Amino acid sequence: MAAPLTLSPAAAPALTRGSTIELQAVGKHFPGGAPVLADVDLRVRPGEIVGLVGPSGCGKSTLLRLLAGLDREHTGTLLVGGRPVTGPDRAVGFMFQEPRLLPWLTVAENIAFGIAPGRRSESAAIVGRLIEQVHLDGSAKLYPRQLSGGMQQRTALARALAAEPAVLLLDEPFSALDAFTRIHLQDLVLELWQRTQLTMVLVTHEVDEALYLSDRVVVFSERPARISEIVEVKLDRPRHRRDPALLELCGDLLEKLRLAGRWDRKKPEYEI
Ligand SMILES: Nc1ncnc2c1ncn2[C@@H]1O[C@H](COP(=O)(O)OP(=O)(O)O)[C@@H](O)[C@H]1O
Numbered sequence: 001m002a003a004p005l006t007l008s009p010a011a012a013p014a015l016t017r018g019s020t021i022e023l024q025a026v027g028k029h030f031p032g033g034a035p036v037l038a039d040v041d042l043r044v045r046p047g048e049i050v051g052l053v054g055p056s057g058c059g060k061s062t063l064l065r066l067l068a069g070l071d072r073e074h075t076g077t078l079l080v081g082g083r084p085v086t087g088p089d090r091a092v093g094f095m096f097q098e099p100r101l102l103p104w105l106t107v108a109e110n111i112a113f114g115i116a117p118g119r120r121s122e123s124a125a126i127v128g129r130l131i132e133q134v135h136l137d138g139s140a141k142l143y144p145r146q147l148s149g150g151m152q153q154r155t156a157l158a159r160a161l162a163a164e165p166a167v168l169l170l171d172e173p174f175s176a177l178d179a180f181t182r183i184h185l186q187d188l189v190l191e192l193w194q195r196t197q198l199t200m201v202l203v204t205h206e207v208d209e210a211l212y213l214s215d216r217v218v219v220f221s222e223r224p225a226r227i228s229e230i231v232e233v234k235l236d237r238p239r240h241r242r243d244p245a246l247l248e249l250c251g252d253l254l255e256k257l258r259l260a261g262r263w264d265r266k267k268p269e270y271e272i
């Protein structure tokens with residue numbers, strides 16, 4: 001009789017581009033605080049872009065940090081590519097609101113920082129390709145202080161991609177940028193998504209951004225965040241920002257967000 005097959009961790013298959021993300025009954029409670037997340041169930045399909053919107057402070061960043069393995073205290077189950085999240089992993093890329101570049105490194109060096117140790121011999125080629133893909137040609141030797149906010153975020157995006165992640169988590173990555181730069185970066189993210197077919201989860205407070213980029217938009221309730229609605233965006237890409245169908249979805253989503261925030265049901269702060 002053949003011996004039962006046992007898989008050592010080394011034999012586990014590498015995460016592929018566009019891994020599934022699964023959250024099963026995920027909850028979070030900071031010590032001494034009120035619950036932040038309650039009973040979150042969500043399955044993000046390989047290569048899908050899911051937007052997360054919800055009232056400020058409801059727990060969106062907390063959820064992304066859990067998915068990235070930056071915080072391991074939670075209840076329920078979090079799986080990326082079918083594997084439990086046990087800590088930070090190169091397969092899970094992260095982009096923050098601020099670029100978090102190392103000021104003493106050039107653009108090229110900051111991007112190279114993301115490359116896995118096993119691929120360092122190919123650094124020059126990988127960095128060169130990414131610089132071209134994020135449209136930073138000619139800026140490789142500049143330092144972060146010499147870059148505009150948009151160029152800094154392009155560098156941060158290239159650094160995240162240098163790790164060849166299977167999923168990319170984006171926490172309000174464009175919210176500190178002006179409208180013009182933000183629109184260009186949204187299109188850049190879509191361009192790179194089309195090239196890589198990464199699975200993406202994007203937290204944003206811009207409803208139009210969520211709808212322009214996402215396949216589905218998840219609306220969270222006030223803290224503790226629960227999923228209150230999921231809006232499917234069944235519009236082909238490239239999408240047009242002035243498409244009446246997109247604008248109608250925008251109005252609907254704003255209303256859902258208003259109800260999720262229960263702003264209208266709150267007592268006024270003072271009464272006359
Ligand atoms: N490290 C922490 N310790 C205690 N409470 C925290 C911590 N991080 C976040 N919180 C609280 O959790 C809640 C959700 O925060 P966050 O996930 O940042 O909200 P969002 O991103 O939706 O605006 C907030 O009330 C915040 O004060």
Ligand SMILES: [Mg+2]
Pocket residue numbers: 060061062171
């Ligand atoms: Mg946040």
